Amino acid sequence: MSGTRAAARVGHQRTAPAAERAWSADPYADALRAGRGPLFLRRDDGRLLPLDVERWCAEADAADLEVLGRCEGAVLDVGCGPGRLVAALAAEGRRALGIDVSEAAVARTVGRGGQALRRSVFDPLPGVGRWGTALLLDGNVGIGGDPVALLRRLGRLVAPGGLLIAEAVPRPEVDERVLVRVTDARRPPGAAFRGARVGGPALVRYARAVGWRVEDEWSTEGRVFVALRGRDQPTVTPSSAAPRTPPPTPRTAQP
Template sequence: MSTVRIARQRGVAAPWSADPYTDALRTGRGPLFLRRTDGWLLPLDVERWCAEADAADLEVLRRCEGAVLDVGCGPGRLVAALGAQGRRALGIDVSEAAVARTVRLGGQALRRSVFDPLPAEGRWGTALLIDGNVGIGGDPGALLDRVARLLCPGGLLIVETVPGLDLDERVLVHVTDARGAAGTPFPWARLGTPALLRLAERAGWCAVGQWTVGGRSFAALRSRSTNSAAEAPNSTAVMSSQRARKPSGERPVPEL
């Protein structure tokens, strides 16, 4: 059974809705970590996620084409920055707190897993896997295959990778804070650029760019010229935060 399937059966929203992560997004501060089963800690840059888009982020956004789907949008800085530029963008995230914060910033967001049915499948110009989100589900190959079906033929995927390492790590982790509060364990992955490019080539992607800004590393991939999206665009999707609160000032999903 794949790690993606395991994650979905366990309820993919649960790990990133745990109190340590929710609390960090509400305050905009860490410390926050991913902890492996062997005790190793990966610091999560909550303060940067909750700040405005920085120079490295803006370089990513400059390269985006068409309507942009931010997979694992977190607190929404990239979606908000794209909206401020007058560009069409949608964030998806399994965390209610992340989606709510994105909406408060004026962005458009849905509480969804990337493996759930999504609006405009097969018609997005660009997809983003930033801040380590290539690790979603613990199976980067399955994630790349899913994103290919979300993009239009020849669409662009921009991935942030682990800088300076040829790393391909598949692990079980949980979110924790400095006080020892912990969320539900879930599968995760970390990839350096060489490992990503090898995996992408096998999956039919074409590498079209690599760059580093501010100590962060990125790669751009072009999808195959045709895709196999089977589902029609979901024109009836609603803001995920409506499920709980129906906040005022709601914004529609961008039309493609």
């Protein structure tokens, strides 16, 4: 793909808040370009939470493929990172779109043959109310530091009765809000932003509170997943409700 075409498909984004700036900063972008870490989230208490860059940049593994096998209709991968899931779906001829606030992540997804937009999940998005499945993996349940707000937003993005597959922290007792910074442990950490870490029980509790129904829970290769089924009726207002037909995958990543 030519550089011009790739740039066109990356698209643009509004001015980013602290979290979006942090995920677009050098340590994360450099790690994605190299395909390896070390990369961490540094908590305010000094603890380092390792980020699995090598797995994100590799091909979809057995746990990922099990998730993808459960997907229905057109798939929206929220926080797609370097695009292994979107690329795997595209290789099977399935419609999928990744969104990520990192330009490097979107560029890598596009380079692997996937479709991606540089957007926050809270930005205007194509296909609102028509996605068959939304994915929230690799710690992305912590986006924005408010799982309830995030799960409510996803309830508006999927079609009535649509599917959300979310990954929880593999420690059932975890339910915390944290202030973190992206760092490679070699350079000063970036801007602080709020995140969340939730285990399976907390994830299920928050999901039910905003209308999701638990369809399945499973663990594989040390990872914990929850499949959630959306409301049968749209959660958007009548004036903004969209038809139930699956959204087209955009040809370019223009906003």
